[in-house]
Amino acid sequence: MxxxxxxxxxxxxxxxxxxxxxxxxxxxxxxxxxxxxxxxxxxxxxxxxxxxxxxxxxxxxxxxxxxxxxxxxxxxxxxxxxxxxxxxxxxxxxxxxxxxxxxxxxxxxDLGEVMARINLQVKLKQQGDQLREYTMRLEAMVEDRTRQLIHAERLVSLGTLSAGIAHEINNPTTFILGNILMMERFWEVISEPLASMSASGSHPKIGYIVKEVPLMIQAMKKGTRRITNIVSGLKAFARQEPAVKSEVDVNECVTEALKLTRHRLKYHVRVVKNLDPLLPKVHGSAQQLVQVFVNLMINAADAIGESDGLLKITTRPESKNMVRIEFTDNGPGMPPEIKAKIFDPFFTTKPVGQGTGLGLSISHGIIHDHGGAITVESEPGKGVSFFLTLPVEKTDEDTND
Ligand SMILES: Nc1ncnc2c1ncn2[C@@H]1O[C@H](COP(=O)(O)OP(=O)(O)OP(=O)(O)O)[C@@H](O)[C@H]1O
Ligand SMILES: [Mg+2]
CATH class of the missing domain: 3.40.50.2300 (Response regulator)
Structure with a gap:
């Protein structure tokens, strides 16, 4: 009215x-x-x-x-x-x-004439206001859509680049890792004779070598494992393997993700679950959704840091066709300039080696590929909330409608 x-x-x-x-x-x-x-x-x-x-x-x-x-x-x-x-x-x-x-x-x-003129002007003014409001809304929508398109275009070229890099890095990394493992086995064979040579005192440097080589092998293995992790992140980002989708229970995915992150959360993050037992099933890939939830949980744990924190996970129907999943933590939150970048590939505030900055951009890709949406709200000092929506699995009844 x-x-x-x-x-x-x-x-x-x-x-x-x-x-x-x-x-x-x-x-x-x-x-x-x-x-x-x-x-x-x-x-x-x-x-x-x-x-x-x-x-x-x-x-x-x-x-x-x-x-x-x-x-x-x-x-x-x-x-x-x-x-x-x-x-x-x-x-x-x-x-x-x-x-x-x-x-x-x-x-x-003449009052009749005055009222007619007044009515006309009021109507014109109200129509003008409405038009201005529609124009503003339309402009905001166009701006939003343009931003999304630019982002999507950047993601597509980045995806192609990532797929190429992942492929190029994967092959040499595989043989480097293979050689390190071979070296480790060779070292097991020669380390003992070398240790006794060192004990005899005939070669003074051998003692140092016997001590250092195992440390070097371990460091090389650790570094190579990091490269492998980054490559698998890049592959997921480029989405080389399309996911097979079926009927998925989101609550089960949350429980599964909590199991996988138990060790990371248990000491300082209290998890409060509010999962709707009547939540409709969604159409998706359980494995990918677990991946998204795990990243959100680890991100919350990383943000909470050493202090005691709280992570609230809620699932509920959003509408007849969508379900909603919320992850709210009481960590330090993030300022607007960080919030604006968190879905960008490779954006991370974590120390080198701790985060690739691909978690949220992969999650964004996965949720959009599912026909859903992921958004974030945060104020510095007041924690972060991630809101996800996913489409409900269509039943035969729906299809026949
Ligand atoms: N709950 C949160 N509280 C505060 N900051 C967050 C939260 N979740 C994400 N962020 C910010 O968003 C950045 C990007 O997150 P994203 O998951 O994409 O990458 P990452 O966690 O840094 O690395 P990766 O997920 O690859 O290990 C984080 O580095 C952090 O700065
Ligand atoms: Mg992450």
Whole structure:
């Protein structure tokens, strides 16, 4: 239902207020009254009326000047003004319209005609407001869509690049790791004779070598494992293996993800689950959804750090066709400039070696591939909430609809 139109009458004549007030009230308008120009200007800024009825001849500040000021002020410039005047000569009418008024009515006026003109202007103003609102909404949507398209385009080229890099790195890494494992076995064979040579004291440097080589092998294995992890992250990001989707129980995925992250969470993160037992099944890949949930849980644990924290996980139906999953932690939260980048591939605030910065961009890809959405809300010092929506699995009944 649309709200009552507000009409502001600026006139020093109390009779005009009385007559117009009664009629406007009868016509369903909310009436505001000002006796002086300056008072009327203040009321217009404060109350944003849909129409102003303005007297031409007033003490202190005349109607033409009031009208010019209304049109010069951004907050009141779009409010239509109708002049009311005892004078009906043409130069006055022209001056009124030049000052920005939409109409000019001479006193004594015919009430029926005045009301018809008022109704027309109120309607035009309301339509204009609606149009402005639609335009603003449309502009925001276009801006949003453009941003999404630019992001999607960047992701596609990054995906292709990542797939290439992953492939190129994977092969040499595999043979490096193979050789390290062979070296480890060779070392087992020769380390003992070398140790006894060192004990005999004939080669003073051998003792040092016997001590250092196993450490070097371990360091090389650790480094190679890190490369393998990054490569598998890149592969997932490039989504080389499309997931097979079927009916999935989101609550079970949450429980599974909690099992996988138990060791990471148990010392300092209390998990509060609020899982709707009647949650409809979704259409998706359980393995991928578990991957998304694990990343959100680890991120929350990393953010909470050493302090005791809380992670709330909620599942509930969002609508007939969507379910909603929320992860809310009470960690340090993030400032807007970080929040703006967290879905970007390779964006991380974690120390080198601890995060690849691919977790959320992969999750974003997975959830969108499922036809859902992932959004985040956060204020520094107040924790972070991730909101996910996923489409419900269609039943045969739905398909037959
Ligand atoms: N719950 C959270 N609280 C505070 N910051 C967060 C939270 N979740 C994510 N972030 C921020 O978003 C960044 C990106 O997260 P993302 O999961 O993509 O990568 P990562 O965790 O750094 O690395 P990876 O997931 O590859 O191990 C994080 O480095 C962190 O700065
Ligand atoms: Mg992560």
């Amino acid at each position: 649309s709200k009552k139109p507000i009409v502001l009458i600026i006139d020093d004549d109390p009779i005009v207020h009385k007559i117009l007030g009664v009629w406007l009230d009868k016509a369903g308008c909310e009436v505001m009254e000002a006796r002086r120009g300056r008072e009327g200007l203040d009321m217009a800024v404060r109350n944003q009326p849909d129409l102003i009825m303005l007297d031409v001849m007033m003490p202190e500040m005349g109607g033409f000047e009031v009208c010019r000021r209304l049109k010069a002020e951004a907050k009141t410039s779009s409010i239509p003004v109708i002049f009311l005047s005892a004078r009906s000569d043409n130069p006055d009418k022209i001056q009124g319209l030049e000052a920005g008024a939409v109409d000019y009515i001479s006193k004594p006026f």
